[in-house]
Amino acid sequence: MRDEAWFDQLYRDHATAVYRYFLRRAPGGDAEDLTAEVLATAWRRRADVPAEAVLPWLYRTAGYVLANHRRKVVPVPVATVPxxxxxxxxxxxxxxxxxxxxxxxxxxxxxxxxxxxxxxxxxxxxxxxxxxxxxxxxxxxxxxxxxxxxxxxxxxx
Missing domain, CATH: 1.10.10.10 (Winged helix-like DNA-binding domain superfamily/Winged helix DNA-binding domain)
Structure with missing residues (x-):
């Protein structure tokens, strides 16, 4: 069942990995907010999160969240590695x-x-x-x- 205990376990297992994903790709000050957005999406769409591929699903969602974030802020050249x-x-x-x-x-x-x-x-x-x-x-x-x-x-x- 995808209840609060499920989400708590997802958080313990994967929140740090998602945070580090953003830390490597976005301004450091944005990493926490972006991580929270991915985790909120996981909670809202918990029925869509595949049990056998939770972390890949989170990374894929993180890619979408990061793309949306970049469209909202000052453009960063593609060649720029933060x-x-x-x-x-x-x-x-x-x-x-x-x-x-x-x-x-x-x-x-x-x-x-x-x-x-x-x-x-x-x-x-x-x-x-x-x-x-x-x-x-x-x-x-x-x-x-x-x-x-x-x-x-x-x-x-």
Whole structure:
């Protein structure tokens, strides 16, 4: 049953991951509000959240919430990778401070960045990546392979 206990468990299991998703993609001051919006959507649409793919569903919803948020605020160039705080000891956030990583990621398309970040930083498997992207598992594997190749080609020598 999708009651308050279900939502409390969803919150405990996934709120931090969703928050970090936004922290890596949006101005830090917006991450909490955006996370709350995703969680509120999960509560309102709890019947639509697949039991076997809760986190991918939340990431997909987060992508929509972030896109809507970006349309409401001052436009950010697509090539801009947000600065990330490095004071919390998260090596994934610290990687954004690396000039080579920022340069290579900025050279990629938004879709390639999304695929790489969901896989490498959010830890999504091929099946979960396919769920978030709304494509087949084979399509997700192929997209990840192409994105990795483009990243390697864009990496500064």
């Amino acid at each position: 600065d990330a705080p490095t004071d919390d000891g998260d090596p994934l956030l610290a990687a954004l401070a690396d000039d080579d990583a920022r340069t290579a990621l900025a050279a990629l398309t938004e879709r390639d960045r999304q695929i790489l970040v969901l896989h490498a930083w959010e830890g999504l498997s091929g099946v979960e990546l396919a769920e978030v992207l709304g494509i087949s598992r084979g399509g997700a594997d192929a997209a990840l392979s192409r994105a990795r190749s483009r990243l390697a080609a864009a990496w500064p020598d």
